[in-house]
Amino acid sequence: MDVCSEQHLICLDLGTTYSRVWLLCGDEVVARSIRPVGVRLVATEGSTRRIVTAVRDLVADVRSQAGDTHQPKCIAAAGMITSELGLKEIPHVVAPAGLKEIVSGSQWHHLDEISDLPFLMVPGVRTTLNNSPEDVMRGEETLCLGLISSGALTIPGVVMNLGSHWKAIKVDSSGRISKSVTSLSGELIDAARTQTVLASSLPKEFLCKLTWKWVEAGMTECRQAGLPRALFRIRLLEIGKEGTAEERLAFLAGAFIAADLDALVARGFLEDKQVVLSGRPGIADCWRRALQEISVQAYVLSTNDTERVFLIGLQQIVNGVQSRKEAQEAQMSIG
CATH class of the missing domain: 3.30.420.300 (2-keto-3-deoxy-galactonokinase, substrate binding domain)
Structure with a gap:
């Protein structure tokens, strides 16, 4: 070994x-x-x-x-x-x-x-x-271990990782991952932004800060008309010369946030009322505000803190493997 x-x-x-x-x-x-x-x-x-x-x-x-x-x-x-x-x-x-x-x-x-x-x-x-x-x-399991060890996550609680995939993870009172829900929203946002007719309506680069008023408008449109129609609405906004490309990007993000948030609420996933968010800063901050509006306390990890707790989690696993090996060797020597 x-x-x-x-x-x-x-x-x-x-x-x-x-x-x-x-x-x-x-x-x-x-x-x-x-x-x-x-x-x-x-x-x-x-x-x-x-x-x-x-x-x-x-x-x-x-x-x-x-x-x-x-x-x-x-x-x-x-x-x-x-x-x-x-x-x-x-x-x-x-x-x-x-x-x-x-x-x-x-x-x-x-x-x-x-x-x-x-x-x-x-x-x-x-x-x-x-x-x-x-x-x-x-x-994400490694990130969760680091969050628990560092005290950044109060358990029971929820971790949301907002990268290429948006993943919500429930951690129980014993510090164990009990369940998770994943969507392709991160990848779909990038695909809609770069690989569809919406490319001309949106900025080429993603923003670190999104205008909340336009995020809210996207959330409302998604809830009233559904996600596919909300996305086409971005094309209509461009034709009507409504909003800047950056504001329409916020609208796009809001539509996806509403779709995922409402699904999590329907599953009873946010009952623990404490969420740690990591991932793309602009998206994570919008999620924080959306959660705040339904009385869910949320904290956004900085990029540096996300790196730090991930590495803490990996070190814990390495130490655990080493301790397990030493315990097995000690048991063998006794036997």
């Missing part, structure tokens, strides 16, 4: 659209590197070639930045790297799942085409209904 020292550790998060790598010395980030490459490419191209190249280059980059002083012994990897679209599929653990279950489901593997270091692969979490998958996650 491989051994990984917490003192020097490479951490990897392979997502749908981005891949991130850090080299840690204890709690300090010595080096970091990021590339706009994720498993969406595998879904569209049918090959992991570009993922392998990107991860190999990212690992080499942080090792080069850190220099000979910092010699990591392993790579702790979470996210979509362990999915069927990733580089080594690892089975999900079944909810309810906390640190103990995630540690038990983690596996050591070697990916020689990427690095000479061993990989500690972190499993995702699956919620089931009548023995069929109800929802899945990969990466």
Whole structure:
């Protein structure tokens, strides 16, 4: 069994659209590197070639930045790297799942085409209904562990990750992930903005701040006419020369927020009344205001805090795996 020292550790998060790598010395980030490459490419191209190249280059980059002083012994990897679209599929653990279950489901593997270091692969979490998958996650479980450990999430509570996918995660009073709900809203916003007739109505780049009045207008339109009609309304706004491209983007975001928020409320998902939001800043802040209007307390993590708690979560898993190994060795010596 491989051994990984917490003192020097490479951490990897392979997502749908981005891949991130850090080299840690204890709690300090010595080096970091990021590339706009994720498993969406595998879904569209049918090959992991570009993922392998990107991860190999990212690992080499942080090792080069850190220099000979910092010699990591392993790579702790979470996210979509362990999915069927990733580089080594690892089975999900079944909810309810906390640190103990995630540690038990983690596996050591070697990916020689990427690095000479061993990989500690972190499993995702699956919620089931009548023995069929109800929802899945990969990466967010690590974020949840870090939020709990750092005290940023009061349990029971809800974590909402607003990236390529919008995922709401319920964490129970024991600190275990009990269920989750995922939508494609993040990807659909980008697709509507770049791959449909709405492209001329909207700005080319996403904004860090969205005008709340226009977000509200999009939410209202979605609730009155449905999401598809609300999206076409953006085209009509452009034809009628109503609003700027940036304001119409806020309208678009509002339509998707209303669709997902109303579905979560209908499921009784927000009864815990405490939500931590992470993800794209402009979207996360609009979600905070939308939740506030239905009397749900919400807190937005900064980009830096999201990184910090994710790395805390990965370190917890590494420590848990090491402690489990030591306990097994101690038991064997007794026997």
